Amino acid sequence: MDTCALIWWTLDPGKLSESAAGCCNDIAETGALISSISIWEIGIKIKKGNLDLGVGLEEYVARLKRLDSLSIIPVDEDIWLENINLDWSHKDPADRTIVATARLENVPIITKDEIIKQFYPNVIW
Numbered sequence: 001m002d003t004c005a006l007i008w009w010t011l012d013p014g015k016l017s018e019s020a021a022g023c024c025n026d027i028a029e030t031g032a033l034i035s036s037i038s039i040w041e042i043g044i045k046i047k048k049g050n051l052d053l054g055v056g057l058e059e060y061v062a063r064l065k066r067l068d069s070l071s072i073i074p075v076d077e078d079i080w081l082e083n084i085n086l087d088w089s090h091k092d093p094a095d096r097t098i099v100a101t102a103r104l105e106n107v108p109i110i111t112k113d114e115i116i117k118q119f120y121p122n123v124i125w
Helices: 003-010 017-023 039-046 056-066 077-085 091-107 115-121
Strands: 032-035 070-073
Touching: 003 017, 003 039, 032 039, 032 091, 039 056, 039 091, 056 070, 056 115, 077 091, 091 115
Parallel strands: 032 070
Antiparallel strands: none
16 A cells, blocks of 8 residues: 555545555455555654654554554565666656555555556556
8 A cells, every 4th residue: 555545544544435445444354565665754744744643653663563464565676676667757756666566566556646546557546
């Protein structure tokens, strides 16, 4: 899932679409992946004053890590190479990294982001 979907799933599930909520409700059985760049992106939102998790970022991440069904994928050299090789003019490093990760893992992305939906065909929303 992308960063916004992760935030909404964990803090405000009512913002998810019916399809996205259904997938998120199944995570305990099916599992889910997030890119570690989402942690960075959430931290930036907090620093700018655009997001309040209700807990510190470290506690939020610790809670995510306790979910057996959620895997946080580290951004490694393979993901960076895929990111750079995307034939996509989009410059947002987080979006590019999330798409690169999804491509390499061959999984859909839960996202409302129209720019991602136009580029990456395997989207749930």
